[in-house]
Amino acid sequence: MLSPYRIVDLTDERGALAGLLLAQLGADVVLVEPEHGNRARRVSPTIAGTGAWHLAQHRGKRSVRLGAVDLDALLASADVVLDNGAFDRASVDLPAWRERHPHLVTVSVSAFGSDGPKASWPATDLTVLASGCQLALTGDADRAPVRISVPQAFQHAASEAAVGALVALQRRAQCGQGSHVDVSAQQCVLQATQTSVLAAAVGAAPYQRTAGGIAVGPYNLRFVYPAADGHVSITFLFGAMVGPFTARLMQWVHEEGFCSAELAGVDWPGLFVQIFSGALAPTILDDAAAAVSAFTATRTKAELLAEAMRRKLLIAPVASTADVLASEQLAARGFWDQIELGDREIAAPGPAARSSVPLRRLGRAPHLGEHEAELAAELAVPELRRATAGSTDPGRLPFEGLKVLDLSWAVAAPMATRVLADWGATVIRVESEGRIDAIRTAGPYLAGSANGLEDTAQWQSVNAGKLGLQLDLSVPEAKAVVLDLAGWADVVIESFSPGVLGRLGLAPADLQVHNPSLITVSSCLMGQTGPMATMAGFGNLAGAISGFYEVTGWADRPPAGPFLAYTDYVAPRATAAVLLAALDHRRRTGEAASIDLAQQEAALQFLAPALIATAAGRGPARRIGNDDPDLAPHGVYPCLGEDRWVAIACQDDDAWRALAELVGRPALGALGANDRVFGRRELDTVVTAWTSTQSAEAVEAACIAAGVAAHRVQNSPECVADPQLAHRRHFRAVPHRLHPNAVVEGPHFTVSGLDGGPRRAGPTLGEHNDVVLREILGYDDDRVVGLLVAGAIR
Numbered sequence: 001m002l003s004p005y006r007i008v009d010l011t012d013e014r015g016a017l018a019g020l021l022l023a024q025l026g027a028d029v030v031l032v033e034p035e036h037g038n039r040a041r042r043v044s045p046t047i048a049g050t051g052a053w054h055l056a057q058h059r060g061k062r063s064v065r066l067g068a069v070d071l072d073a074l075l076a077s078a079d080v081v082l083d084n085g086a087f088d089r090a091s092v093d094l095p096a097w098r099e100r101h102p103h104l105v106t107v108s109v110s111a112f113g114s115d116g117p118k119a120s121w122p123a124t125d126l127t128v129l130a131s132g133c134q135l136a137l138t139g140d141a142d143r144a145p146v147r148i149s150v151p152q153a154f155q156h157a158a159s160e161a162a163v164g165a166l167v168a169l170q171r172r173a174q175c176g177q178g179s180h181v182d183v184s185a186q187q188c189v190l191q192a193t194q195t196s197v198l199a200a201a202v203g204a205a206p207y208q209r210t211a212g213g214i215a216v217g218p219y220n221l222r223f224v225y226p227a228a229d230g231h232v233s234i235t236f237l238f239g240a241m242v243g244p245f246t247a248r249l250m251q252w253v254h255e256e257g258f259c260s261a262e263l264a265g266v267d268w269p270g271l272f273v274q275i276f277s278g279a280l281a282p283t284i285l286d287d288a289a290a291a292v293s294a295f296t297a298t299r300t301k302a303e304l305l306a307e308a309m310r311r312k313l314l315i316a317p318v319a320s321t322a323d324v325l326a327s328e329q330l331a332a333r334g335f336w337d338q339i340e341l342g343d344r345e346i347a348a349p350g351p352a353a354r355s356s357v358p359l360r361r362l363g364r365a366p367h368l369g370e371h372e373a374e375l376a377a378e379l380a381v382p383e384l385r386r387a388t389a390g391s392t393d394p395g396r397l398p399f400e401g402l403k404v405l406d407l408s409w410a411v412a413a414p415m416a417t418r419v420l421a422d423w424g425a426t427v428i429r430v431e432s433e434g435r436i437d438a439i440r441t442a443g444p445y446l447a448g449s450a451n452g453l454e455d456t457a458q459w460q461s462v463n464a465g466k467l468g469l470q471l472d473l474s475v476p477e478a479k480a481v482v483l484d485l486a487g488w489a490d491v492v493i494e495s496f497s498p499g500v501l502g503r504l505g506l507a508p509a510d511l512q513v514h515n516p517s518l519i520t521v522s523s524c525l526m527g528q529t530g531p532m533a534t535m536a537g538f539g540n541l542a543g544a545i546s547g548f549y550e551v552t553g554w555a556d557r558p559p560a561g562p563f564l565a566y567t568d569y570v571a572p573r574a575t576a577a578v579l580l581a582a583l584d585h586r587r588r589t590g591e592a593a594s595i596d597l598a599q600q601e602a603a604l605q606f607l608a609p610a611l612i613a614t615a616a617g618r619g620p621a622r623r624i625g626n627d628d629p630d631l632a633p634h635g636v637y638p639c640l641g642e643d644r645w646v647a648i649a650c651q652d653d654d655a656w657r658a659l660a661e662l663v664g665r666p667a668l669g670a671l672g673a674n675d676r677v678f679g680r681r682e683l684d685t686v687v688t689a690w691t692s693t694q695s696a697e698a699v700e701a702a703c704i705a706a707g708v709a710a711h712r713v714q715n716s717p718e719c720v721a722d723p724q725l726a727h728r729r730h731f732r733a734v735p736h737r738l739h740p741n742a743v744v745e746g747p748h749f750t751v752s753g754l755d756g757g758p759r760r761a762g763p764t765l766g767e768h769n770d771v772v773l774r775e776i777l778g779y780d781d782d783r784v785v786g787l788l789v790a791g792a793i794r
Contacts, residue, residue, distance in 0.1 A: 001357050001581040002027040004588065005169070006078045009061060010092060013040035013151075015084035015109040016057035017158035017605060021574070022080070022165065023060035024351045024359045025581040030074065030375065031061040037368045039086065044629035045613045048342060052616075056348065056608035059339065060362030062371035066091060069372060073379040075101050080165045084109040084154070094180065102387035104178040105168040109157045113184035113750075116727035121704055122651060123185075125151035126626065126634060127711040130647035131722070132189030133197045135636070136715040137563040138552065140211040144636040144645055145713050148562055149551040149624045155606045156192065157185035157748075159573040164749040166580035167423050171398040171751065173587065176390030180752040187730055187748040190719070192562070192569040194411060196444055198457040200717040201731050201743040203447025207716070211553065211560040218282065222289045223540055224318065224549065224559055226297040231558055232304050233544035234292065235314035235537060239441045243269025245314045245536070250288065252311060256298075259291035309535060316541035318549040318559050320620035321610050332530040335601055339364040346615040349604045352574040354527070354596040357585055359578070394753055397424025402583070405485045406430065406466065407473075408495035409437045411565060412539060412599055413523040414462050415572035416579065417493055421465035422747050423756050428485065428772055429463055429763065432472040433794050438538075444716075446739055453765060454738050460761040461744035464734065468763025469772045470793050477790040479505060484777050486511040486518060491579065493521040498533045508594050519582050520594045523575060525567075527598030539565025542599045547607050553623045560623075567603040574602035632676040633659065633683045636713060639696040645713040646696045648687060648703060650676070658706035663690040729757070736761035769793060 003026040009019035010032050023029040031038070040054040047055060064074075066087070075081070075097055081104060083092055094106045108114055111123030112131070129135040129147050139146035164181035172178055190197050196207045208215040212224025212233070223233050236246060246268040254264035266284065267274060274280040296304060301317035308315035317323070325347055330336065333354070336347040340363070351359035402425040406417045409431070421427045431437050439462060440453045449455030471478050483506075486492055492511055494501060501507050508520035525542045526532045535541070543549060543566035544559075553560030575597050582593040604611065610621035626647075628634040633656075634649045650656040656676060660669035663686055676683060691699050696712035703710030712718065719725060729746050736742035742761040750756070773779045773787070787793045 001025050001355075001359075001585040001593070005080065006030065008032060008074060008078045008081045010086055011082050011084045011109065011158070012038050012086040013043050013051070013053035013057065014154035015082060015158045015161060016040055016053065017155055018082050018107070018109070018161040018165070019061055020057045020059060020362075020605070021159060021162040021352060021577050023362060025578065026360055029061040030078070030371075031058055031063045031366065032066050033063055033368060034087065035065055035067075041368070045609070045618055047613060047616045047618065052609040052613045055341070055365050056612045058365040059348065060360065061366055062375060063366035063369055064372045064375055065369045068369060069376050070379055072100070073382065074375070075104065077379060077383045077385065078104065079169065079385055080105045080107060082107050082109070082161060082165070098178060098180065102178055103172065103385045105165055105172060105181065106178070107161045107165050107168070107181040107183065109154065109161050109183045109185065111185050112724050113187070113728055114182050116724045118724040122655070122707055122709040123711070124631070124649040124651050124709045125153045126628070126636070126647045126649045127709045128153035128185045129189055130636070130711040130713045131186045132192070133714055133716060133719050134189050134192040134563060135647065136713050137193060137196065137207055137209050138561040139209050140554070140557060140560055141209055141215070143554065144626065144638070145209060146553055146560055146636070147626055148548060150607055150610045150621060152606060153185050153189050156188035156569075156573075157183050159570070159577070159605070160188045160748050163419060163573055163576045163580065164751065166577060166584065167398055168751055169584060170580065171754065173584075174390060174392045174396065174398060175394040176388035177394060178387065179754070181749055183749040184728055186724065187728060190730070190745065191415070191572075191748065192566065194564050194568065195458045195461045195745065197716050197719050198461060198731070198743060198745065199444035200720040202444055202457045204444035204457070207444075209563070212549070212558065214564060219285060221285070225293050226558070227299060227301045227304060227317070228297060229300045231318040231549070232296055232301055233316050233318060233540055233549060235540055236289070236292070238268055238271040239438070240269055240436060241438045241441070242314070243271065245312070248311055249292065249313050249315075252307070252313070253291050253295045256295055258295040259288070263287060263291065309532070312536060314537045314541060316535070316537060316545040318544045319547050320550045321547050321607065321614040322620040324547045324604065324611060325615055329526055329530045329532040330601070333527055333598070333601070337361050337363070341616060346612065348612055348615070349608045350601070352602045352605050353578045353598070355578065355582065355593050357582065357591060357593040397754060397756060400424035402426070402491070403489045404428065405489040405492045408493050408523060409435070410439055410495070410538065411462060411568040412571045413493050413495040413521070413575060415568070416575035417466070418462060418464060419572070419576045419747075422758060427466040428469055428776075429466040430469050430471045431765065432470055433765070434472045434474060446742075457743065460736060460742050463762030464744045464758035465760060466763060467768040467772060468766060470766035470769055472792055472794050473504060473506070475790055475792040477787055478792040481777070481787065481792065482506050483511070483514050487515050488776060489515070489518060490583070491519045491521070493523065493579075495523040497536060498522075498524060498528045512592065512594065517586065517590070517592050519579065519586060519592050521575060521579055521597060522595065523571065523597040523599070525599050527601065528596045539568030539571075539599060542567040542603065546600045546603045547610070547621070548603070551610065551621050551623050554625045555623060567599040570606055571597065571599040571602040574605065627680065630673065630677070632673070632680040633687050634680070635684055635687070637684075637688050637691040639691050639694060639699055639712075641695065644696045646691055646699045646710060647713060648708065648710045651709045655708045659687070659703070659708050662702055662706055662708070663687060732758060734758050734761050737764050737767055766793070
């Protein structure tokens, strides 16, 4: 899709995923490295002396050392520069490069963004997670908040950078000029809270962490349960959409003799209504969890999964990285790339999506400077990109005029179409009373609300800026409306279970017959093909089966997370990147694309280093609490007050010497990195003795002043009050038909010269029926009344 483009990649392991995704999409990615190689080559785990982060995320790129080729000629031939501060500013000056080469799109990835009160703060994966609410929500309630053991914060930011680069390339295609994309890892991590970060902004109670589940007020909803050979994740929830799954599970538990008929026969879809009315005691949740736990402990993960597929239950095994590598589903879909490692080949994660315009299969990561002669020869024949006058106003949003039909639901796919709406697209979101979207019944709820369908901040934020159409696809008369909308649209995205739309005559292939230029995206947990294609569920199940649960928590306890539906926060960025690349390809060639997006395959890009290490024989990745293989001290430490914590990560020897002074043990400052890692438990005791007598704010301030990476652990109230997030306009008050001051989240990156982001909250049910049917499709009164009478509009 992106074969005409050249990317200059200056990133280390904190930004490498951006270039990897663009390489998968076909771009020529040139990795520019320091004289002694990129830091990713040295970060643990290492395989035969080379870092797994380099082996995993610099694949498909060409390596040159800075100074070994003509940098100016390289920039003149390039379209995008990716930067995350791996080089000093004397070597990399993005503003000067853009001035000399106005066609360039430059992308910077940093912890907090390039401006604002925290822009210069030292930071690591752990401290960014602490700043972004995700850490506060993950872990056991009686221990410190805990991170995912495979670093994730800059993975979120890097994948967002790939999306931002493609948005800016679309802008260049319209106005002829390059621009600068500024990505904040803190803002990107907020996506991993599933909008619970908005709780304080809308007057709701903040969510609290509970291992492997969710805690809301007095209710602990458990998702992780024992199996005979490990653990499984179960979406044990209620309401009209999920409650029937829970009812079927409890019936099975009763059949096996682990609960009474009375417990199995509870109205699980209406459980919370009964609890709130006093008809049932809240202790029923504990009774049900105990019965489920006793039952699942008697079955293996494979047995539970097989029966869940047969009975249509929301159960998935908690898989290790070794289990993921052995997955029959991934093998059936031909997911794995095979890469050289010495004298053998090992498996590496393949493309983030499948498409009729194929993504590239990538080989091994490059040796240092491997492509210098090759690239020098290419640059000897100038291939210049030049800025042009353009045909549109430079301030016009890049996707104004793009038309999107959104048939998806919940979080993963709608978050991708939210990106398009933020940058100008007209997005029509289809729903019906017969299939109420799950997030319309999920918090956080606006203060004083009746917990109705229009009162949840999650719906309002995920679908901000979209038009809302009621349309019941189970009614035959709705088919013609969908076909008319497909004829109007440039893009159709759907997240039905595989085969459902086909049975209605509305499969992507059917829609493309109606509109041959249509780009279609089908999003689901496991993909459209393979033995597990029909597996039902949410991102918590995909997170478990993809390996994230097994690397989150403490070694002496069951898996602790990550919080809620983790792959729902990862997949939207891959969806958006592939979709934007398909649009770019269609603009240049006229060729449409059909995209098959499996959440699991998209999410595995975030675990690639651990998967490659396992494939190379290092054994399965495990949860290690807040430890880091290279850094110490590195942890989350208690402070004064109830559940108050600060994340501290000594990012280098200088930071450790400074921290040793702060804690009153300057003699320890002479310890080298290896000694600190070996003695981390003793050092944690020293740091805890210092932090536990002070407020989190005081510890944070002292560390930052001394150059030590630190951040207090922020939940929703702290994030809403965070001056950095305020500076970046992350929380935005927007119009809503019923609520005068709805608050939604803004974009996670900025594009110079543009004011992107939501203009209104998500639509109320059927809010734009007339706009869509009468103004966009041109239906007359008779046609609209006929649809109403048939029950298609409800």
